[in-house]
Amino acid sequence: MFTLLKQEAMKAWKQNRVYIWAIIAFVLPIITLTSFVPMASQASAYGSLGGSSIIITIGMLVLTALSFTQEFTFGTIRPLLSRQYSRLQIFLAKIITVIVEYFLLIVFSLAGTAIGRLIYRAMHDGSTEKVYTTYYTSLDWKSFLFALLMSFVGSLFLMAIVLLVSNIAKSSAAAISLGIVMSVATSILSAVTSSLIQLWAPLKWNPLTVQNVVSYYSGTSDFNKSIQSYFGAGAWVLFVVYGAYVLVMYALAYWIFNRRSV
Amino acid sequence: MSLLELHHVSKNFGSYQALDNVSFSVEPGRIVGLIGPNGAGKSTAMRAITGLMSYSDGEIIFDDERIRFAKNKSLAKMGNLIEYPAIYPNFTARDHMTYYAMDAKDHADIDELMKITGIDGEKFGKRKAKKFSLGMKQRLGIAIALIRNPKFVVLDEPMNGLDPQSVHDIRALIRSLADKGVAFLISSHLLDELQRLADDVVIINKGKVLRREKMVDFLAEGKTQVKVQTSDNDKMLAVAKAAGWDASMGDDRVLIAVQGDVTAQKVLKLATDEGLEVTDIQTGQGNLEDHLLSVLSTDATRA
Ligand SMILES: Nc1ncnc2c1ncn2[C@@H]1O[C@H](COP(=O)(O)OP(=O)(O)OP(=O)(O)O)[C@@H](O)[C@H]1O
Numbered sequence A: 001m002f003t004l005l006k007q008e009a010m011k012a013w014k015q016n017r018v019y020i021w022a023i024i025a026f027v028l029p030i031i032t033l034t035s036f037v038p039m040a041s042q043a044s045a046y047g048s049l050g051g052s053s054i055i056i057t058i059g060m061l062v063l064t065a066l067s068f069t070q071e072f073t074f075g076t077i078r079p080l081l082s083r084q085y086s087r088l089q090i091f092l093a094k095i096i097t098v099i100v101e102y103f104l105l106i107v108f109s110l111a112g113t114a115i116g117r118l119i120y121r122a123m124h125d126g127s128t129e130k131v132y133t134t135y136y137t138s139l140d141w142k143s144f145l146f147a148l149l150m151s152f153v154g155s156l157f158l159m160a161i162v163l164l165v166s167n168i169a170k171s172s173a174a175a176i177s178l179g180i181v182m183s184v185a186t187s188i189l190s191a192v193t194s195s196l197i198q199l200w201a202p203l204k205w206n207p208l209t210v211q212n213v214v215s216y217y218s219g220t221s222d223f224n225k226s227i228q229s230y231f232g233a234g235a236w237v238l239f240v241v242y243g244a245y246v247l248v249m250y251a252l253a254y255w256i257f258n259r260r261s262v
Numbered sequence B: 001m002s003l004l005e006l007h008h009v010s011k012n013f014g015s016y017q018a019l020d021n022v023s024f025s026v027e028p029g030r031i032v033g034l035i036g037p038n039g040a041g042k043s044t045a046m047r048a049i050t051g052l053m054s055y056s057d058g059e060i061i062f063d064d065e066r067i068r069f070a071k072n073k074s075l076a077k078m079g080n081l082i083e084y085p086a087i088y089p090n091f092t093a094r095d096h097m098t099y100y101a102m103d104a105k106d107h108a109d110i111d112e113l114m115k116i117t118g119i120d121g122e123k124f125g126k127r128k129a130k131k132f133s134l135g136m137k138q139r140l141g142i143a144i145a146l147i148r149n150p151k152f153v154v155l156d157e158p159m160n161g162l163d164p165q166s167v168h169d170i171r172a173l174i175r176s177l178a179d180k181g182v183a184f185l186i187s188s189h190l191l192d193e194l195q196r197l198a199d200d201v202v203i204i205n206k207g208k209v210l211r212r213e214k215m216v217d218f219l220a221e222g223k224t225q226v227k228v229q230t231s232d233n234d235k236m237l238a239v240a241k242a243a244g245w246d247a248s249m250g251d252d253r254v255l256i257a258v259q260g261d262v263t264a265q266k267v268l269k270l271a272t273d274e275g276l277e278v279t280d281i282q283t284g285q286g287n288l289e290d291h292l293l294s295v296l297s298t299d300a301t302r303a
């Protein structure tokens, strides 16, 4: 398994150039925080990692799609699968690699965000504005990191969709575009689904709504209460349902991958 | 016990039967040529052997283990190049070697293998594989199939796009590995090449194995021919046919099958009687191509 991970890492680096994503994730928050984000919006911009958050999600979806579809388009799928390893091991190695890449990008964008914030503070520490700067650039680390964690948990669903499409259609274009649409449009889509929910209440347990709520879950008691009143169940039930959705999708993607003659 | 055995393997794609009761075996150290027309099922058979494709009936045994679809420990000892080389466009040749050697218990010496397959040197060292020419990619594909010191190597059209020098080098490489006990299953439409390389032949047509035997035996079955070159080959052909002989026009000489009372002497006599000047005359075995075509045409008339 370690060998498989090493091979995936080599492909991530040399073939898919994950470092380009890392550089973007690092540089983007420095640029946006120091040059574009007004003082009043600084704190909320940290939440989106100075714009890197969406880049990382898209990056992860692209890397997920590529790691499967390109083996088919390059014709490398045959030596990849014709080995002593089971297809489950090969499948897992790819998923683990993408998740590691995700965290790598998060680390880079966190560093970029922290540096952007420091530079912004240094730029605006004149005697009169210093008190405002300190106020608007303050950061609640605990809720900030919790939000990052939740957006990762929410991304697992998007990743599963891309994984499924990649394995069904073997086309990275289809998988990537669907993934990107899903990543920017889940909130829009859940607005559409909410009108359907009005027609039939149990539809609120649909994967899109569940995923959307999970991604924004903040852990506050207010949030818990609104979940309770909307779903009629505790937050933990929501998480169990979400986990089940995600697991089923990964299992389905694996089932397709495992049965494919190449 | 053979290294590889196929027993009554069948495969359907929908209603189309791509492999029909295919059986043959490969012994250690033998080079087996798998030949047949386009769509005969060569690549399909190779995909089943490498565990990449499910098959409906029969069994495939490799190194005393059954090859099943999608799970096989024994595949560690098999190398393959099926249809197109497995290349990551942004890797260099050496990256490929490093990558494919990673999961091997022991692997070939990378520098040496790159040298023999001709993918060493400045041109390959720094350049990414996407900039390689067809033949360069093909040579890299062969190196990939060999890197993990396999016991058995499946090569589908390995000589595709190779220049004469590379063909020569690769042939020598395959031969030397076979002498060390490595077995090969090689498909190719370059029959002259295969005739020189393969020890055994398996002839497959429309998913069925028509023949499986030693190359020398298969060739010996073919017609022996008198090949005669004269001052007027067209006239030579006409008179040979008029004499009731099985004659045909070759590239620059008339080919007359040796059968019944036909001998080189008779051909020579006929030519001189007709006033033709004989510039060259030889007796020789027909080649793989001629005999393959005749076997296939017999199969077609039977069907
Ligand atoms: N995935 C598939 N689905 C349907 N039919 C297939 C599939 N793969 C191969 N075939 C069919 O099986 C037959 C055998 O194909 P195969 O690729 O094995 O031929 P081949 O002997 O390798 O030919 P060639 O000399 O052209 O490489 C062909 O008729 C082909 O159309």
Ligand SMILES: [Mg+2]
Pocket: B042, B043, B044, B083, B156
């Ligand atoms: Mg083929």
